[in-house]
Amino acid sequence: EAGVAQSPRYKIIEKRQSVAFWCNPISGHATLYWYQQILGQGPKLLIQFQNNGVVDDSQLPKDRFSAERLKGVDSTLKIQPAKLEDSAVYLCASSFQMDSEQYFGPGTRLTVT
């Protein structure tokens, strides 16, 4: 069974530029999560989808971050414009249903200069 796929794996941009991350969850998984993990901290939930509906986006900085999960499968997370403090690893995870085991992708390491 293929795992959670993410791309790109690494991205370096200048502040005020925009960037987009892509995630393909495990087939059949209804729940998709985007996390931001800053070095030395735990993953912080940015947004959680159940199929193509949003369950929780309370910690998503909506003035600069947006995410969508069209057709309830793939998802993209966008940052526009980026700030220095957005430098982090962005992890995508999926689970069969809410509150079941989460499977994480390899993450995208973003560096904002």
Next chain:
Amino acid sequence: GQSLEQPSEVTAVEGAIVQINCTYQTSGFYGLSWYQQHDGGAPTFLSYNALDGLEETGRFSSFLSRSDSYGYLLLQELQMKDSASYFCAVSTNAGKSTFGDGTTLTVKP
């Protein structure tokens, strides 16, 4: 909202037993999970408790006390490869998920 507390670092020797504690405050608590993350890697699921008591999976066990808002991960027969960060995560009955800041475990020979 949800908050979790776990020790930032734990050190133990190979072959020993170590316990990583996690206390939480959350409304609508549903379950407590544990994840392992090696440097540069992604978190991987270890264990889950929704009911009070001990869950055992090989060398790893996890315990939950709902009345005390407390849980722990027990690692037995420590191996060098167990050096990693360990995160507890709470889920709510609304299906929302929050991770702690993690405990860095260092296993020494």
